[in-house]
Amino acid sequence: MNTSEEQIELISKMINSTKENLKPLSVNFIFWGGLIVGMSLIHYIFPQWIQATQYSSLLFWTVIPVIGMILTVFYNIKNRKTIGYETHLARVIKIIWGVFNISWLLIVPISLLKGVNPVPDILFLLSTALLITGLIIKFRPILIGGLLLMLFTVYINYNSDINFLLVNIIGVSLGMLIPGITLYISKFDE
Amino acid sequence: MNKSIDKLLFNPIRLKIISTLIKTSECDFKHLRKVTESTQGNLSIQLKKLKENNYINIEKSFKNNYPQTTCSITKKGKRKFEEFFETILTYKK
Numbered sequence: 001m002n003t004s005e006e007q008i009e010l011i012s013k014m015i016n017s018t019k020e021n022l023k024p025l026s027v028n029f030i031f032w033g034g035l036i037v038g039m040s041l042i043h044y045i046f047p048q049w050i051q052a053t054q055y056s057s058l059l060f061w062t063v064i065p066v067i068g069m070i071l072t073v074f075y076n077i078k079n080r081k082t083i084g085y086e087t088h089l090a091r092v093i094k095i096i097w098g099v100f101n102i103s104w105l106l107i108v109p110i111s112l113l114k115g116v117n118p119v120p121d122i123l124f125l126l127s128t129a130l131l132i133t134g135l136i137i138k139f140r141p142i143l144i145g146g147l148l149l150m151l152f153t154v155y156i157n158y159n160s161d162i163n164f165l166l167v168n169i170i171g172v173s174l175g176m177l178i179p180g181i182t183l184y185i186s187k188f189d190e
Numbered sequence: 191m192n193k194s195i196d197k198l199l200f201n202p203i204r205l206k207i208i209s210t211l212i213k214t215s216e217c218d219f220k221h222l223r224k225v226t227e228s229t230q231g232n233l234s235i236q237l238k239k240l241k242e243n244n245y246i247n248i249e250k251s252f253k254n255n256y257p258q259t260t261c262s263i264t265k266k267g268k269r270k271f272e273e274f275f276e277t278i279l280t281y282k283k
Contacts, residue, residue, distance in 0.1 A: 004278040010202060011275065014209035017225050018217075081253070084221030091215040 020089055022137060022183060024079045028072060028097070029142075029180025033172050035068050040168040062108065069101060093133060100129040119164040123171050124153040130175050139186075141179040149175035195281075198243055199274045203228050203236045208271050211246060211263040219259035237261065245270060 043050045043060065051057050076094070080086055086094075103125055111118035127149035134143030152171050156162055199205050206226040211217055223233050237259075240246045245267035249260045263271075 004281040007205065007278050008275075010205060011209045014206050014225060015213050018210055018213045081218075084224075085210075085214045085217035087214050 018085060018087065020087055020137075021083060022139075024076060025093060025133075025137075026180050026183035027075070029176050030184060031072065031075075032068065033175075033177030033180050035064070036172045037169050037177060039064060040165045040172070044163075044165040044169070058112070089136065092136060096129055096132055096136075100125060117164055119167060120153055120156050123149060123156075123167070123175075126172075126175060127153055130179070134179075139179075139183060141182040145175040145179040195277050196270055196274045198239065198245065199270065201236065203232065204240055205274075207233075207236060207240060207261075208245065208263065208267060211261060212268065212271055214262070216260050216262045219261070222261065240267070 039060070043057070049056075050060050080090075104122055107121050107125065108118050111121060127146050130142055130146030130149060132146075134140070134146050149171050152167070152174070156164075156167050199208060203226050207222055210222060210225050219233070219237075222237075223230065226233060226236075228236070237246065237248060241248050243266075244264055247262045247264055249262075251258050251260070
């Protein structure tokens with residue numbers, strides 16, 4: 001390796017060998033999209049079970065997502081160890097969704113203390129996280145999903161009589177589940 | 191006039207290490223060994239040299255009772271890599 005051309009080629013080869021792996025991100029989107037849509041459907045179809053007691057609904061919407069968060073953290077740690085490196089892009093995305101999770105956990109008790117439904121605030125926060133992620137990774141379905149969810153959040157703020165479980169199902173499907181599946185499929189097309 | 195080249199990065203293994211670390215926030219020994227295609231001993235020596243010159247940080251931990259080495263580039267390492275790249279570009283001209 002004596003010439004500058006060879007050195008430039010080597011640098012280029014090394015940088016390209018450290019690939020951006022967006023599959024774990026798509027798995028996270030599918031998992032969370034599926035979980036929230038599934039939980040909303042169960043709550044919508046069987047309200048008599050979920051709202052059986054004063055706290056059953058709160059427990060349902062707190063315990064399962066917290067278990068989901070723990071599972072996601074373990075999945076991401078395991079995945080990071082398997083790959084052997086973390087790119088700057090992966091780190092930025094990890095920080096965005098880490099902050100989103102903390103904010104989400106804060107919004108729920110604050111909203112409950114104020115006596116308001118936390119769904120619109122969570123969906124708005126989710127739409128901003130999706131928009132940022134879509135812009136950073138330059139993936140249009142996530143960007144569009146985030147935009148649709150943001151418009152949807154604006155709409156529900158002026159139509160408070162709308163069923164929030166249906167809002168969750170439509171909003172999260174458009175914002176997370178469908179873009180997540182699209183991202184997962186697109187990785188296999190590469 | 192061409193600038194003097196950084197001798198530390200002139201070594202292909204060390205250049206491979208820095209080029210990999212420039213794109214990552216952290217990278218483990220196993221992956222570096224794979225991309226540099228070098229032996230465990232040689233890679234350890236080159237990492238030590240980069241660490242001694244404050245180009246990289248090395249963190250050692252244990253995973254399932256096995257030692258694990260994680261590397262990351264320092265601010266000095268980034269600056270030196272940029273300077274090296276600019277220098278080889280001037281050589282190319």
